[in-house]
Amino acid sequence: MYSVSRLSSSSGLKASSMMLKTSASKTVGYMSTSEKSKPIGNIKYFKIYRWDPEKKQKPYVATYPVNLDECGPMVLDALIKIKNEQDPTLTFRRSCREGICGSCAMNIDGGNNLACLCYISKGAADIKVNPLPHMYILKDLVPDMTNFYAQYKSIKPWLQLKDPSSHDLEHGEHLQSKDDRKKLDGMYECILCACCTTSCPSYWWAGEKYLGPAVLMQAYRWIEDSRDELTKERLEDLDDAFKLYRCHTIMNCTKTCPKGLNPGKAIAHIKKRIAQTH
Amino acid sequence: MKTCLYNFSNYSEGEAWKERNEKSGRPTSPHVTTYAFPVTAISSITNRATGIALTGGITGISLLALVGADVTSFMQCIGNMSVIGPLAKFSVSFPLIYHYAASMRHFAWDKYPEMLENEKVEQSSYALLGGSAALSAVFAVISI
Numbered sequence A: 001m002y003s004v005s006r007l008s009s010s011s012g013l014k015a016s017s018m019m020l021k022t023s024a025s026k027t028v029g030y031m032s033t034s035e036k037s038k039p040i041g042n043i044k045y046f047k048i049y050r051w052d053p054e055k056k057q058k059p060y061v062a063t064y065p066v067n068l069d070e071c072g073p074m075v076l077d078a079l080i081k082i083k084n085e086q087d088p089t090l091t092f093r094r095s096c097r098e099g100i101c102g103s104c105a106m107n108i109d110g111g112n113n114l115a116c117l118c119y120i121s122k123g124a125a126d127i128k129v130n131p132l133p134h135m136y137i138l139k140d141l142v143p144d145m146t147n148f149y150a151q152y153k154s155i156k157p158w159l160q161l162k163d164p165s166s167h168d169l170e171h172g173e174h175l176q177s178k179d180d181r182k183k184l185d186g187m188y189e190c191i192l193c194a195c196c197t198t199s200c201p202s203y204w205w206a207g208e209k210y211l212g213p214a215v216l217m218q219a220y221r222w223i224e225d226s227r228d229e230l231t232k233e234r235l236e237d238l239d240d241a242f243k244l245y246r247c248h249t250i251m252n253c254t255k256t257c258p259k260g261l262n263p264g265k266a267i268a269h270i271k272k273r274i275a276q277t278h
Numbered sequence B: 001m002k003t004c005l006y007n008f009s010n011y012s013e014g015e016a017w018k019e020r021n022e023k024s025g026r027p028t029s030p031h032v033t034t035y036a037f038p039v040t041a042i043s044s045i046t047n048r049a050t051g052i053a054l055t056g057g058i059t060g061i062s063l064l065a066l067v068g069a070d071v072t073s074f075m076q077c078i079g080n081m082s083v084i085g086p087l088a089k090f091s092v093s094f095p096l097i098y099h100y101a102a103s104m105r106h107f108a109w110d111k112y113p114e115m116l117e118n119e120k121v122e123q124s125s126y127a128l129l130g131g132s133a134a135l136s137a138v139f140a141v142i143s144i
Helices: A003-011 A075-085 A146-154 A178-182 A201-206 A213-224 A231-238 A252-256 A263-277 B012-024 B039-066 B071-080 B084-111 B118-141
Strands: A043-050 A060-067 A105-108 A111-114 A127-130 A137-139
Touching: A043 A075, A060 A075, A075 A127, A111 A252, A146 A213, A146 B012, A213 A231, A213 A263, A231 A263, A252 A263, A252 B039, A252 B118, A263 B084, B039 B071, B039 B084, B039 B118, B071 B084, B084 B118
Parallel strands: A043 A127
Antiparallel strands: A043 A060, A105 A111, A105 A127
16 A cells, blocks of 8 residues: 555656555545544543442443543533533532532542542543442442531531530620631631541541541641630540541641642641640 | 559440440441551551561461472562563562661660651651662672
């Protein structure tokens, strides 16, 4: 097939009548055998974890092609497009679509992130979408969050006073200086999406007893709040073998937080505070 | 005030939740097979692995010495062999050097939690892994 072009260039003839048209010619528009034949468009393949509780089958990975030219830029846009156009049974949590509610937390290409804030990566590689790691799965990408919420409740995330009547209508508001309020920056913004907690290998192995980075950072948020009066009790409550001290400073939490917060550092501060009370 | 590390609080709620889920037949989502571990996590698990290696190695050497084997000359004999020697010496020097350096980093983090920022811990992890490997390689080829 390729000898044709050598003939024509060496003889210098405009020998279009002598030229053999081969099916490997680029002008005809066939792909060479090394390329996959794909439909027209900028296609990316999403490999998504699926499991149906009503079928007696093991979890599996389903592959969905998405035309990125007809899709929004975020992974959540692609998931909604797949659910609308290809597979309505695909199940996932979502709400605000702007990274503030924490519903769409999942594992995308190996890292925990919010699907509504995670850009679809450029390039030809497939995107792997899995649920948050080491969680019991209710269906597809939906994990059981009840233990996470129960652990959050257990640290008493509210202002506690020694005498509740000390700040009533008669005695006035809880006053707080700007410097004291600044101590809460970087902690109050947590949306409890559980990306950090489910990225922690210690939480994978001891999740029923270890509180995890999200809950511990909120515990520190209340320890650091100058208006709270039961700081000593809060610190004592964490001082046992599992609640706090399963943290080994692996720092997966801070790396993966989609809001840019730093639970690992907060936990180190708690450890330092407790060490000072001993 | 609770000071004992072996204080066990009431974990019944968490454990009951785990029991219910285990019985329900729900699968656990994949973790080590799917998570893209950052270099800091690699440096952390290497610290644990070298710790286990050191514990096993020292226990093994001690037990051998207890039953009367001449451990020092045995180890020197292996160390003097042509190809296996440097490899064996590396398998001793790397756990010692890495675990010591990683533990120093833990002490630093305990005293200065401000050092726990993404960029700083990433840089320290690369430095730790690379520096320990290089230093261990040096010790693996020289003879003291």
